[in-house]
Amino acid sequence: MKEYPLDSDELWTLGGVNIAATVSFSIGYAHYQRYQDIQRDLELTQGLPDKLIGRWEAKRDGAFEIAMIAFAIGAVVVIFGGLKLWSIIRSTTHPDAPRRREAGSS
Numbered sequence: 001m002k003e004y005p006l007d008s009d010e011l012w013t014l015g016g017v018n019i020a021a022t023v024s025f026s027i028g029y030a031h032y033q034r035y036q037d038i039q040r041d042l043e044l045t046q047g048l049p050d051k052l053i054g055r056w057e058a059k060r061d062g063a064f065e066i067a068m069i070a071f072a073i074g075a076v077v078v079i080f081g082g083l084k085l086w087s088i089i090r091s092t093t094h095p096d097a098p099r100r101r102e103a104g105s106s
Contacts, residue, residue, distance in 0.1 A: 005092065006088065010084075010088055013084055014081060014084065014085065017077055017078075017080060017081035017084065018081065020073075020074075020077045021074050021077045021078050021081065024070050024071070024073045024074030024077060025070070025071065025074040027066070027067075027070040028066075028067045028068075028069075028070030028071040028074060029067070030067075031063045031064070031066040031067035031070065032063070032064070032067035032071075034063040035060055035063040035064040035067060038056055038059060038060040038063065039060055041056070042056055042057065042060070
């Protein structure tokens with residue numbers, strides 16, 4: 001079994017990344033659900049004044065924009081977390097581990 005020693009800063013960073021991704025995706029999903037709800041309500045409702053429909057369409061569009069921004073932030077945070085984890089693994093040395101032979105050498 002390989003071990004990857006983590007210091008306190010790395011643990012806090014990875015924990016913060018997980019929390020930030022979870023919050024971002026939660027906000028994104030909530031706003032995307034609101035977008036879908038407003039869209040469905042507008043499709044099923046008839047006889048509303050144009051001014052009122054315009055207001056709800058603006059709210060719908062705003063919810064969609066917030067959802068996409070939150071999803072994008074979540075994706076960036078997940079990528080950052082993966083890169084941080086990869087850097088921890090790459091910076092870890094195992095002095096007792098057998099060395100790999102280079103390709104093409106005998």
